Amino acid sequence: MSSWLDYTINGLIVGNVYALVAVGLALIFGVSRLINFAQGSIYLVGAYIGWVAVVQLHTPLPLTIIVVAVAAAIVGLIIERFGLRPLQNSVRIAPLLATIGISFVLDQLVMLTFSPNPRALPSQLPDVRFQVGGGTIGPLDLLIAGVGLTSALLLFVFLRYSKLGWAVRATAQDRDAAMQMGVDVNHVNQAVFGIAAALGGVSGLLVGMYYNQIDTAMSLQATLKGVVAEVVGGAGNVPGAVIGSLLLGLVESYGVAVFGTSYRNLFAFLLLVIVLVLRPNGLFASARQAPPEPLTGTFIAPSRPVRIPRWALLVTAGVFAILPFFPVSFYVLQTLINAWLLGMLALSLTLVAGTVGQVSLGHAALLAIGAYTSALLSLTLSVPVGLAIIAGGLMSAALGTLLISPSFRLRGHYVSIATLAIGEIVSLVILNWESVTRGPIGISGIPPLSLFGYDLVSPTSIYWFSFVVLVVLALLQGRLLGSHLGRSFRAIRDDDIAARAYGLGLNRYKSLAFIFGGFAAGVSGGIAAHLYSYINHETFNTQQSILALTVVILGGLGNVVGAIVGAVALVGLPEVFRIAAEYRILIYGIVLLLLVRFRPQGLLGTI
Amino acid sequence: MAEQHTPMLSLRGLTRRFGGLTAVDAIDLDLTKGELISIIGPNGAGKTTLFNLVTGLDRPDAGKVSFEGQDITGLSPERLAAGGIARTFQLGRVFGNLSVMDNVLIGAHTRLRAVKPAVPVIGPLLELGLALLRPASVRAEEERLREEVKAILARFGERLLPRIDQPAYSLSYANRRRVEIARALALKPRLLLLDEPTAGMNPTETAEMQGLVAELKAEGLTILLIEHKLEMVMRLSDRVIVMDEGKKIAEGPGEVVRGDPKVIEAYLGHGLSETPERESVV
Numbered sequence: 001m002s003s004w005l006d007y008t009i010n011g012l013i014v015g016n017v018y019a020l021v022a023v024g025l026a027l028i029f030g031v032s033r034l035i036n037f038a039q040g041s042i043y044l045v046g047a048y049i050g051w052v053a054v055v056q057l058h059t060p061l062p063l064t065i066i067v068v069a070v071a072a073a074i075v076g077l078i079i080e081r082f083g084l085r086p087l088q089n090s091v092r093i094a095p096l097l098a099t100i101g102i103s104f105v106l107d108q109l110v111m112l113t114f115s116p117n118p119r120a121l122p123s124q125l126p127d128v129r130f131q132v133g134g135g136t137i138g139p140l141d142l143l144i145a146g147v148g149l150t151s152a153l154l155l156f157v158f159l160r161y162s163k164l165g166w167a168v169r170a171t172a173q174d175r176d177a178a179m180q181m182g183v184d185v186n187h188v189n190q191a192v193f194g195i196a197a198a199l200g201g202v203s204g205l206l207v208g209m210y211y212n213q214i215d216t217a218m219s220l221q222a223t224l225k226g227v228v229a230e231v232v233g234g235a236g237n238v239p240g241a242v243i244g245s246l247l248l249g250l251v252e253s254y255g256v257a258v259f260g261t262s263y264r265n266l267f268a269f270l271l272l273v274i275v276l277v278l279r280p281n282g283l284f285a286s287a288r289q290a291p292p293e294p295l296t297g298t299f300i301a302p303s304r305p306v307r308i309p310r311w312a313l314l315v316t317a318g319v320f321a322i323l324p325f326f327p328v329s330f331y332v333l334q335t336l337i338n339a340w341l342l343g344m345l346a347l348s349l350t351l352v353a354g355t356v357g358q359v360s361l362g363h364a365a366l367l368a369i370g371a372y373t374s375a376l377l378s379l380t381l382s383v384p385v386g387l388a389i390i391a392g393g394l395m396s397a398a399l400g401t402l403l404i405s406p407s408f409r410l411r412g413h414y415v416s417i418a419t420l421a422i423g424e425i426v427s428l429v430i431l432n433w434e435s436v437t438r439g440p441i442g443i444s445g446i447p448p449l450s451l452f453g454y455d456l457v458s459p460t461s462i463y464w465f466s467f468v469v470l471v472v473l474a475l476l477q478g479r480l481l482g483s484h485l486g487r488s489f490r491a492i493r494d495d496d497i498a499a500r501a502y503g504l505g506l507n508r509y510k511s512l513a514f515i516f517g518g519f520a521a522g523v524s525g526g527i528a529a530h531l532y533s534y535i536n537h538e539t540f541n542t543q544q545s546i547l548a549l550t551v552v553i554l555g556g557l558g559n560v561v562g563a564i565v566g567a568v569a570l571v572g573l574p575e576v577f578r579i580a581a582e583y584r585i586l587i588y589g590i591v592l593l594l595l596v597r598f599r600p601q602g603l604l605g606t607i
Numbered sequence: 608m609a610e611q612h613t614p615m616l617s618l619r620g621l622t623r624r625f626g627g628l629t630a631v632d633a634i635d636l637d638l639t640k641g642e643l644i645s646i647i648g649p650n651g652a653g654k655t656t657l658f659n660l661v662t663g664l665d666r667p668d669a670g671k672v673s674f675e676g677q678d679i680t681g682l683s684p685e686r687l688a689a690g691g692i693a694r695t696f697q698l699g700r701v702f703g704n705l706s707v708m709d710n711v712l713i714g715a716h717t718r719l720r721a722v723k724p725a726v727p728v729i730g731p732l733l734e735l736g737l738a739l740l741r742p743a744s745v746r747a748e749e750e751r752l753r754e755e756v757k758a759i760l761a762r763f764g765e766r767l768l769p770r771i772d773q774p775a776y777s778l779s780y781a782n783r784r785r786v787e788i789a790r791a792l793a794l795k796p797r798l799l800l801l802d803e804p805t806a807g808m809n810p811t812e813t814a815e816m817q818g819l820v821a822e823l824k825a826e827g828l829t830i831l832l833i834e835h836k837l838e839m840v841m842r843l844s845d846r847v848i849v850m851d852e853g854k855k856i857a858e859g860p861g862e863v864v865r866g867d868p869k870v871i872e873a874y875l876g877h878g879l880s881e882t883p884e885r886e887s888v889v
Contacts, residue, residue, distance in 0.1 A: 499702075
């Protein structure tokens with residue numbers, strides 16, 4: 001009995017922390033219809049500033065909170081001013097990609113400054129527990145509840161009684177009308193980003209103290225949890241975000257109570273997917289709302305693709321095909337093998353995100369499914385590696401499409417959230433389904449690549465193998481784009497309502513795109529598994545999803561040649577310039593930001 | 608025998624509410640084969656909402672929609688498109704990054720047969736396979752449809768044909784409206800719903816469009832038209848329906864409706880002129 005009270009208290013406290021993140025997300029969504037994927041990074045920054053203040057400057061608790069809130073708010077203002085304001089009049093995909101890029105840059109800056117190792121963030125409160133009914137409660141619990149309630153109260157007073165608060169609410173209701181009435185929308189955005197960042201930063205500090213540990217992986221988790229809470233409460237709905245957070249906290253806490261700690265996140269993401277599918281406007285929205293406004297802007301930047309003459313493509317492909325005959329180092333071949341594997345993933349993502357407009361952030365899950373299928377088939381059933389890789393591709397196509405299908409009725413940002421969550425679910429299932437996936441131990445001793453009984457172990461043979469697979473997939477995809485399916489996919493991307501009015505069922509055509517794309521990604525994952533010989537649930541992570549997305553944007557959305565050029569550029573250039581590995585992700589993030597700002601159609605143009 | 612008496616499209620008590628607002632209020636309508644009915648009325652009268660209810664983009668709260676005697680209330684837009692209902696959109700919804708050719712080919716999507724075999728369950732997979740393999744039958748079908756698209760575009764004179772490979776986003780506003788109508792015609796519709804086809808067009812362009820709609824009517828196409836340019840409405844319509852605040856306030860031949868005091872009040876009482884350009888901005 002008593003432990004249930006403990007779990008309830010724990011759920012409410014954790015929910016309070018989520019609320020600080022979710023309220024910020026709701027405010028930002030309210031005024032700019034944007035899901036800020038960088039919110040978790042601000043939370044991370046808050047936690048580390050708190051660590052500096054507590055451990056190095058020995059600030060007293062009230063001062064720590066103020067320092068963190070102010071510093072985080074400044075970060076929020078910088079993001080608004082330099083990351084998002086320049087994109088105000090650009091296509092709708094731009095701010096979405098920008099917040100993803102900002103999130104990566106911030107996370108990497110924190111990681112480079114403080115190293116990825118976890119650090120202890122001591123609570124500055126006495127470690128005592130009070131008996132409450134049958135459970136216990138500590139001073140930190142009370143502090144978190146106090147901060148949560150105080151900020152809710154301050155926010156309420158601000159929105160209700162201050163002039164700027166009115167402006168925020170007016171902008172959230174009707175941005176254009178507010179602008180015409182003289183509301184300075186930039187000012188409103190600044191205020192909202194400042195407040196959201198301050199809340200997020202303090203939340204990071206409190207969580208760090210609560211678990212007595214901070215590390216750089218906190219960022220993505222916080223974004224995900226905040227987004228879950230916000231979407232459950234109804235995007236843009238501030239009180240809804242608070243209730244959604246408490247609900248999420250309770251669901252997780254009870255889930256942990258029944259199934260164990262490693263299931264915590266699984267419950268959060270399942271809750272998200274269920275809400276997105278059943279009530280995409282949140283639990284508290286009326287069941288039927290007015291149909292969405294006709295979309296005036298297009299989702300992606302209109303552009304004319306750069307035409308590359310066929311002979312130039314043939315010559316380039318020929319040069320790469322005969323490259324191993326020249327005296328090139330193994331190092332060059334190895335780099336290009338990595339580029340070919342990334343190219344396969346990028347082909348898959350450019351079809352899904354570029355051609356059909358479903359910006360997937362969980363694409364690495366398709367790699368994982370292909371890799372695990374191929375590895376397990378060849379290890380446990382002794383299936384020949386070539387066949388196992390194809391089976392991996394088919395499994396990714398089938399299972400990936402099935403898993404992603406709940407997101408088919410969603411649009412824009414929601415697709416990204418859902419795919420991010422589905423990607424996390426896949427990783428958590430791999431972690432927890434020990435009887436099949438061997439859980440956290442991972443799979444070792446995966447047989448090397450082989451074809452018709454011949455082992456492909458020399459770098460040259462692996463190079464040729466992956467190059468041929470890439471070229472075949474690219475040719476197939478080019479053929480697909482030239483068929484009626486190519487124009488159908490692009491029509492759905494440009495205007496799904498008009499597409500439906502002309503007989504294009506969204507489920508059918510999005511499924512076909514994911515089936516084809518899932519196959520390419522699964523094959524890439526399968527080959528990778530046999531190259532690495534060891535995989536676990538973290539081998540294929542969100543970083544790879546974001547890397548693939550950067551490749552796709554760099555090459556041009558939907559552009560097959562662009563995906564391969566982008567992969568070679570992003571894998572090759574850091575090698576050419578001898579950039580240390582730990583700086584690479586940072587550079588990918590910066591490249592993504594610069595592209596979104598200055599060349600949203602990518603190098604070779606959107607198709 | 609029933610064909611003579613069954614209307615092509617029949618609406619009974621069709622109602623749609625948004626919160627406290629009744630956008631479409633108990634509308635009855637019968638449209639017989641080959642007939643052209645115009646729906647007019649001030650802004651916010653519920654005309655476009657009515658179109659959305661008929662074409663499945665929105666579901667009614669009450670009432671019934673029948674097409675050729677079959678109840679189609681609440682069917683999905685893709686089903687209705689396959690059934691032969693095509694529409695254009697008030698604000699113009701072309702596929703911006705697709706060429707004019709591809710835009711119009713999408714209109715013919717429901718008529719694809721060779722590449723979309725009607726096989727249950729594995730039909731979509733066959734479609735993917737056929738799209739990749741492209742056997743002769745699929746190539747022939749695609750070629751035939753391309754020729755057909757060119758013939759449809761030729762109906763717009765030299766407006767669209769020279770721009771056939773240009774992306775739709777690069778077209779003028781009037782040309783985008785034309786692409787929409789061409790796309791609707793490529794569906795070979797049995798019922799065509801046109802939502803302000805001349806919005807934003809100058810008098811010459813409007814006259815061209817009026818000529819085209821008259822041709823379509825002469826060819827026997829059944830048409831439901833939302834239009835603000837009264838001259839065009841008067842010339843083309845067999846009957847005119849006037850809507851205001853969701854309700855049907857008048858119905859009948861153009862000349863009769865035009866003199867109806869309720870109609871005059873609906874327009875003037877709302878302080879709106881009949882100038883169509885103002886309407887199209889909203």
